[in-house]
Amino acid sequence: MSAAPSSIGGSIGGSIGGTIRTLRSARPGRATDADLLFDAPGPRGRRRITIISGIVTLLAAVLIAAALYQLAREDQLAYPKWRYFLGQSIVIFLGKALGGTLAVTAVSALISFPLGILLGWARLGAGLVGRTIVGLWIDMMRAVPMLLLIYFFLLAVPRFGPTLPAFWMLTIPIVMCISATTAEVFRSGVLALDKGQTEAAQALGLNRWRTMRFILAPQALRLMLPTLVTQLVTILKDSTLGYAVSYAELMYAGKVLVASTASNYNLDIYVPTYIIIALLYVIMNWSLGALARNIEARTR
Numbered sequence: 001m002s003a004a005p006s007s008i009g010g011s012i013g014g015s016i017g018g019t020i021r022t023l024r025s026a027r028p029g030r031a032t033d034a035d036l037l038f039d040a041p042g043p044r045g046r047r048r049i050t051i052i053s054g055i056v057t058l059l060a061a062v063l064i065a066a067a068l069y070q071l072a073r074e075d076q077l078a079y080p081k082w083r084y085f086l087g088q089s090i091v092i093f094l095g096k097a098l099g100g101t102l103a104v105t106a107v108s109a110l111i112s113f114p115l116g117i118l119l120g121w122a123r124l125g126a127g128l129v130g131r132t133i134v135g136l137w138i139d140m141m142r143a144v145p146m147l148l149l150i151y152f153f154l155l156a157v158p159r160f161g162p163t164l165p166a167f168w169m170l171t172i173p174i175v176m177c178i179s180a181t182t183a184e185v186f187r188s189g190v191l192a193l194d195k196g197q198t199e200a201a202q203a204l205g206l207n208r209w210r211t212m213r214f215i216l217a218p219q220a221l222r223l224m225l226p227t228l229v230t231q232l233v234t235i236l237k238d239s240t241l242g243y244a245v246s247y248a249e250l251m252y253a254g255k256v257l258v259a260s261t262a263s264n265y266n267l268d269i270y271v272p273t274y275i276i277i278a279l280l281y282v283i284m285n286w287s288l289g290a291l292a293r294n295i296e297a298r299t300r
Helices: 003-026 033-037 043-073 079-086 088-125 128-143 146-160 166-191 195-203 208-245 250-265 270-298
Strands: none
Touching: 079 088, 079 270, 088 128, 088 166, 088 208, 088 250, 088 270, 128 166, 146 166, 146 208, 166 208, 195 208, 208 250, 208 270, 250 270
8 A cells, every 4th residue: 555655646747857958858848038028939930930031131132233333333342432432541540530539438338337327326315305306306317318418518518618529528428428327227126026025124123325335236237237338339329529629530431431531532432431430339239238238148
């Protein structure tokens, strides 16, 4: 009589173990977000996806071919127009413009991220008046277009004070907008944490400031690290607004290069110039995106 229960238990255990092994073999590795949010498509769905992907790829190839054909007809693909960019002076000129773009991006990030964390911290932990003032500032900076702020520092500020260098007329508006976004990212990261941690810290006698400093803020920073890297992409693209203040970044340098080449050498390099500048931005943004994905994978 005692052997029957053990045999039944063994058969049930073996059946469960076999089912688990089957599930593991059917879906190896860690489940992705797509696995959790969407059902895997069936044979008909996979065929439909394949057909749609093929049609989209074909249309993209046709559009690219048509664009290249039109550029060739307009003599925009002629070798002399591209060979012009191999000159040492042009390489140095674009290199300096690239350095100006990276300088604005780096300085804006070094100021925006700590300031945004402080603003988010204040919105969470300050008194009612402090939270209201900080909240109004953050909401206003998120709503106002950055170009409007740039024009404010370009046109309005010199009437009441000294004229700022072009670098700061571009950097300060970027800092004002990006810090507001960073503040909301930090606040969301803190609010996403388990409330039990705050209650446990208070039970241990930690005040609100120490709880934020030693428990909540480090975890929120770890969660928001990939987003901060992604914010670098936003800052990098916002630096293109430097044309409004004649700051020597890539887009403004391209404008100057096109105009000077047309007047001095009677050579139209409009299309090649902006294709090269676009490729530089694609490379930089792709590198930052890859860094963000790497950090996100490491922090899971």
